[in-house]
Amino acid sequence: MINQNAVYTDFLIVGGGPAGCMAAIRAKEMNPEMEVTILEKAEISRSGAAGRGMDALNNVVVPGIGTVEEYLEAVEIVADGVFDPEISKVIAERSFGILQRLEDWGVAFPRDKDGDYIVNQFHPKGRFLVEMRGELKKIIAGETRKTGTRIFNRHPVVDLIKDGDNIGGAIALDLESGKPRVFLAPTVLLCTGGAARIGLSNTGYLHGTFDCPWCNGEAWKMGYEAGASLTGFEYTAQSSMTRDFNGAGQSTFIRHGAWLVNGLGERFMERYDPDRMERATAGVRGRAIIEEEQAGRGPVAFSFSHLPPETVDLIESAVFDVERPTMREYFENKGIDLRSDPVEVVMTEVYLCGGHGLAGLVGDAWGETRVPGLFAAGDCLANPYGFLAGAMCMGEAVAERVALRKARRPESPDTDERMENLENLIKRHRKGSLGVPVREFEYKFRRLVNEYVAPPKSARKLERFLKETDSMAREQDDLPAVDPHQLMKVFEAKAGLFCARMAARASLFRTESRFGLYHERVDYPDKDDNQWKTRVLITVGPHGPLLEKERP
Amino acid sequence: MNLSFDRECCIGCGACVEHCPGHVLAMGEKDQPFERYPDDCWYCGVCQVECPEHCIEVIFPYLIR
Numbered sequence: 001m002i003n004q005n006a007v008y009t010d011f012l013i014v015g016g017g018p019a020g021c022m023a024a025i026r027a028k029e030m031n032p033e034m035e036v037t038i039l040e041k042a043e044i045s046r047s048g049a050a051g052r053g054m055d056a057l058n059n060v061v062v063p064g065i066g067t068v069e070e071y072l073e074a075v076e077i078v079a080d081g082v083f084d085p086e087i088s089k090v091i092a093e094r095s096f097g098i099l100q101r102l103e104d105w106g107v108a109f110p111r112d113k114d115g116d117y118i119v120n121q122f123h124p125k126g127r128f129l130v131e132m133r134g135e136l137k138k139i140i141a142g143e144t145r146k147t148g149t150r151i152f153n154r155h156p157v158v159d160l161i162k163d164g165d166n167i168g169g170a171i172a173l174d175l176e177s178g179k180p181r182v183f184l185a186p187t188v189l190l191c192t193g194g195a196a197r198i199g200l201s202n203t204g205y206l207h208g209t210f211d212c213p214w215c216n217g218e219a220w221k222m223g224y225e226a227g228a229s230l231t232g233f234e235y236t237a238q239s240s241m242t243r244d245f246n247g248a249g250q251s252t253f254i255r256h257g258a259w260l261v262n263g264l265g266e267r268f269m270e271r272y273d274p275d276r277m278e279r280a281t282a283g284v285r286g287r288a289i290i291e292e293e294q295a296g297r298g299p300v301a302f303s304f305s306h307l308p309p310e311t312v313d314l315i316e317s318a319v320f321d322v323e324r325p326t327m328r329e330y331f332e333n334k335g336i337d338l339r340s341d342p343v344e345v346v347m348t349e350v351y352l353c354g355g356h357g358l359a360g361l362v363g364d365a366w367g368e369t370r371v372p373g374l375f376a377a378g379d380c381l382a383n384p385y386g387f388l389a390g391a392m393c394m395g396e397a398v399a400e401r402v403a404l405r406k407a408r409r410p411e412s413p414d415t416d417e418r419m420e421n422l423e424n425l426i427k428r429h430r431k432g433s434l435g436v437p438v439r440e441f442e443y444k445f446r447r448l449v450n451e452y453v454a455p456p457k458s459a460r461k462l463e464r465f466l467k468e469t470d471s472m473a474r475e476q477d478d479l480p481a482v483d484p485h486q487l488m489k490v491f492e493a494k495a496g497l498f499c500a501r502m503a504a505r506a507s508l509f510r511t512e513s514r515f516g517l518y519h520e521r522v523d524y525p526d527k528d529d530n531q532w533k534t535r536v537l538i539t540v541g542p543h544g545p546l547l548e549k550e551r552p
Numbered sequence: 553m554n555l556s557f558d559r560e561c562c563i564g565c566g567a568c569v570e571h572c573p574g575h576v577l578a579m580g581e582k583d584q585p586f587e588r589y590p591d592d593c594w595y596c597g598v599c600q601v602e603c604p605e606h607c608i609e610v611i612f613p614y615l616i617r
Contacts, residue, residue: 042573051573154575205615206591207574213594214574244616247594326597326610328585333612342610439591485575485589 005182006169006415009037009150010407011399014157014219015192016044017051018388019378021144022098022395023189023402028147028547030403032235036149037183038246039172041156041192041214041488045141049212049379050388052542053138055252055318056120057102058387059128060095061316062420065125065519070092074125078281079358080515081532083234084552086365088392089382093460094393099130105143107532111519117356123385124276129255131314133322139399155181156488157218159422160188160226160374161413167226167373168413171422173491180422184410187402189372190219190361191395195499197492198236198349199454200446203244206439210239210246211379212513216492217352217499219380223361224498224545227306228369230538231382231550232358233499233506236350236453239282240289242302243344247323254278255303256315260289261342262297275338283516286347290517301342312338324516339354347517350454352499355379355386355419359503360517362537366401367394375402382535425477429490432480433473441479449500453507455520462504469501502545508538509547554593554611557585561607568599568608 011027013020016038024036040047061071071092075083099117103109110131112118118131145151155172158534161184162168169184197206207213224230240260242249260278262268270289272281280288290301304312316338320328336343354360360382367375375398377383378391384392415479434441452465476494512528515523534549555577564583577599578588587593593613600608 042575045597046571046602047573052598052601203615205613208596208613208616209594213592247596324597325601326595326612329601329610330612333617488575489592547591 007037007181007183008035008409009183009185010035010187011037011402012170012183012188013038014188014190015048015378015380016040016141016144016151017048017191017193017378018140019191019395020189021392022392023191023399024400025147026145026396027145028149030400034403035275037185038144038148038151038154039157039170039183040151040153043153044144044151045138045523047137048215049138053322054388055130055132055322056255057099057389058122058130058251059091059129059385060099060130060389061092061120062096062117062130064231068127070126071128074123074128077124077316080281082358082514082535083139083384084382086552087363087381088386090365090397090536091383091386091393094270094396095389098389098392099396101112102139105139106134107132107136107139121279122255124249124279124281132316146298156491157192157222158491159418160187160222160371161415161418162226163410163413165372166410167371168410169415173484173487175484175488178487180419182415184413186408186410187375187405189367189398190223190378191376191378191391192219194353194356194359195220195443195496196351197446197496198352198500198503199449199511200443201246201349202346206442208246209351210241211351211353211356215379216496218491218495219376221359221495221498223369223374223376224538224540226374227371227540228374229288229362230360230502231535232360232384233352233502233538234510234536235358235359235515236503236507236518237353237457238286238347238350238517239281240285240345241348243346244332245327246348248319248327249343252315252318254322256305256311258302258304259306259485260345261301261303262292263299264297266297268292268297274324281516283518288516289345289347293385299344301344304338306341307328309339328337341539350449352503353379354381354383355390358382358384365397367398368401396472426487428477429479429481429487432478434475434478435480435493438479438481438486438489438493441472441476442496444498445472445500451498453504455517456522457507457520458523459508462508465504466501469497473501502538505545505547506538509536554590554595554613555587555599556609556611558607559584562607563605565604567602567604571602573598588599
């Protein structure tokens with residue numbers, strides 16, 4: 001039976017970040033008649049990881065500076081051989097076109113004295129970061145609105161609808177009314193970011209994370225349950241960030257030449273990667289920072305005192321004026337002046353991310369998952385080190401594929417069954433018989449991630465995590481939620497626990513050490529050449545998750 | 553609390569509430585914004601830059617101050 005109150009659309013986009021907005025714009029360009037709808041958890045002009053601002057477009061193959069081949073070599077190094085070159089190739093080939101579109105729309109790309117883009121190196125190889133200024137997200141959101149795309153803000157998606165083997169739509173929670181709403185569509189794009197709240201931040205503050213804390217892997221859980229495959233969950237990423245602030249700086253500091261120094265004032269990366277120094281792969285840099293601390297040579301810090309004053313000005317304008325204005329106040333509160341003071345660094349909490357790491361939904365070169373009609377893009381899609389430009393490139397690619405499909409209505413969507421399940425679940429959460437606040441629940445599993453899933457990993461610890469969290473997985477549907485916001489937090493926490501348990505399973509399955517710090521197995525301390533270029537896929541099976549190896 | 557609203561200066565336009573990416577803010581009595589869910593703030597500063605009257609000061613959560 002078809003739900004009478006359902007909203008029909010040709011192309012349903014879950015998440016209005018850069019990937020989702022770019023997909024909507026491209027779809028309407030390809031076919032202005034197409035009904036395109038965005039469901040957004042926040043408000044699209046400020047939502048997601050890029051909502052406040054971004055100081056560089058990362059990564060772009062700028063003609064004359066980089067090549068597609070060089071970009072693929074760079075991704076192979078940072079992903080330690082474990083990536084799908086087809087997707088990275090799409091990103092490399094489209095990236096400069098994205099930059100040109102953004103510039104046409106009014107996003108600022110400062111030029112050097114010769115009138116060229118300012119392109120810096122952050123990765124171990126090649127220059128792909130283009131300096132950027134202006135209100136990127138507001139501009140993209142404005143362009144999206146011009147297309148006539150229907151936008152439902154404050155509508156987090158909580159379940160997917162199937163139409164036989166195909167995707168059939170999604171159910172969102174209207175945060176104003178607290179009621180679920182049905183959206184039916186033959187094609188659905190998931191682009192809700194990564195999962196930020198997996199490990200516990202060093203401060204203990206639950207939302208004090210490196211990545212956007214309102215993205216917590218909900219689409220990964222829903223996509224997996226609908227039949228799509230996940231990959232890269234053993235790549236438990238951590239970033240080297242300003243102590244306690246956690247949220248911004250690393251790539252800005254490194255690409256402009258900041259040094260990592262230990263407590264003795266030594267530029268210690270010499271010991272760990274003398275060729276690449278601070279531009280070593282993230283896992284090697286993370287390992288180095290931890291080793292310096294453990295050897296008693298901490299605290300580790302970024303140092304800027306060797307840089308010319310104009311470079312420090314550039315760093316400050318990038319971070320303070322564009323990316324995170326609150327960082328200026330943070331440094332002022334701490335009495336830190338970049339011209340003279342080092343900025344202490346810690347490794348952040350464990351997180352999972354498709355564009356900053358390896359974790360995500362598995363898609364083909366057009367972002368389509370194993371479920372026909374279900375696509376992924378942005379940090380939701382496994383597109384190692386695609387970052388911001390990769391999100392927009394894949395948003396475009398998905399839209400072009402969707403535009404070629406004949407519009408049709410889902411024939412027999414499982415809406416009634418899904419809605420009944422969801423309404424029963426919401427009733428359970430209103431009752432909340434577990435009696436434990438969701439914050440306490442979240443704190444507990446994230447503390448356990450720090451103890452058992454974060455490196456150094458071992459089979460004993462990973463199995464222990466799964467055992468310790470078995471009861472949490474059983475109890476999670478009885479977490480109390482008395483209002484729509486709390487209900488959203490419960491769904492986020494459940495997705496976080498799901499991701500953490502998948503990270504433990506994938507980490508158990510990859511019986512080698514790889515990715516520097518991120519997947520150090522003390523019981524398998526060496527790299528296994530047979531596992532090079534091999535991904536770990538996780539797919540739902542009749543008795544739980546099925547794990548398998550795959551060479552893309 | 554992570555935010556300080558200057559009540560003299562606030563015109564009650566609701567821009568901070570509308571744009572907060574974390575659904576942290578709400579409008580209270582007499583069109584005055586307040587932090588309904590302060591524990592969910594990322595101190596990203598969106599409310600601050602969206603405020604047309606510059607009435608909002610970000611105060612870092614005690615745990616990270």
